[in-house]
Amino acid sequence: MARRDDAGQDGAVVPVVRSLTTAPTNRVPVLSTGMAERLxxxxxxxxxxxxxxxxxxxxxxxxxxxxxxxxLYSELLSFDTDHLAVNGTGSSVDPVAIREVVSQEAGTSLALLDTVRLRDQILAVPNVRDVDIARQWPSGLRVDVEAREPVVAVPVEGGAALLDRDAVEVARVDSAPPELPVIDIPLTGDDRRTVEAALVVLNSLPEGLAAEVASISAASQDAVTLTLRDGVVVEWGSSQDSALKVRVLETLRTAEVSRGAAVFDVSAPTFPITR
Structure with a gap:
């Protein structure tokens, strides 16, 4: 676009060019007040x-x-011997001995009490076969003892040794109790293995039949013989197939054909013999 420049001397038209670009600015954009408040x-x-x-x-x-x-540290949760319960000592374990062992832990936090170590200490008490220890919160212990109970008597010099089911000697007495079967086998050397074999047989019997056994003898581990309280002799043999032998013996004792038999040989249970 051209215009007349009034300042010109000769009236010439001087072109004037307007810039189409925006002049640079150094101003920084300003956020709105609302945005700043939100940030x-x-x-x-x-x-x-x-x-x-x-x-x-x-x-x-x-x-x-x-x-x-x-x-861990409060007395509220520490073991108090007044809250100790000992069960199952039977006639062969001294409950006082158990309490003395456990009482050594008095004042110990139940959470920190080493029951494995305590169990080992209780197992060292004579005639303790097994033991279970349970915490009784907040401050008690329950000790369940499995005592070794005599199941047979073995003649020894001066009396009889009473053995439990594991052939562990529980006590010695002047004479064998009448309610226990007698194993007339020495407890020394190889004979002890024969005693253990006889006990395996006795342990395999049902409670009623075991109560009828008056004595047990054995020429070897594979030749165990039971004598019942009514005088009947049972040739048992080894401890193998004991469950089958029990069933065969019970059948024979009630069968008419074997009525009055004094000897029942079930050492070979599939071919039993009575006489």
């Missing part, structure tokens, strides 16, 4: 969440620490 709120919320998490963590740590202190 500030978000930063404040993040700080609040962080502080809240730290606070909750501190509270949880204090609660956990307090609970652990109560569990």
């Amino acid at each position: 500030a709120e978000q930063r404040a919320m993040r700080r609040h969440r962080i502080v809240r998490r730290i606070g909750l963590g501190a509270v949880a740590a204090l609660v956990l620490g307090g609970a652990l202190w109560v569990l």
Whole structure:
């Protein structure tokens, strides 16, 4: 576009060109007040969440620490001998001896009490066959003892040795109790294995039949003989197939054909003999 320049000397037309570009500016864009407030709120919320998490963590740590202190060190959860229950000592285990062993743990936190070590100590008490220990919160213990109970008597010099089902000597007495079967086999050397074999046979009998056994003899581990209280002799043989031998013997004793038999040979249970 041209225009007349009034300042010109000769009236010539001087072209004037207007720039179509925007002049550069150094101004920084300014966020709206509302946006700035929202950003500030978000930063404040993040700080609040962080502080809240730290606070909750501190509270949880204090609660956990307090609970652990109560569990491990407070007298409220320590073993008190007044809350000790000992069961199952029978006639062969001294309950006082059990209590003396367990009482050594008095004042120990139940959570820290070493029941494995305590169990080993109780097993060392004479005639304890097995034991189970249970914590009784908040401050007690229950000790269930399986005592070794005599099941047979073996003649020895000066009396009789009473053995349990594992052939462990429980006691020595002047004479064999009448309710126990007698094993007339020495307890020394190889004969002891024969005694153990005889006990395996006795342990395999049902309770009613075992109560009828008056004595047990054995020429070897494979030649066990039972004498019942009514005088009947049962040639049992080895401890193998004992369950089958029990069924065969019970059948023979009630069968009409074997009525009055004095000897039942079930050493070969599929071919039993009576005479």
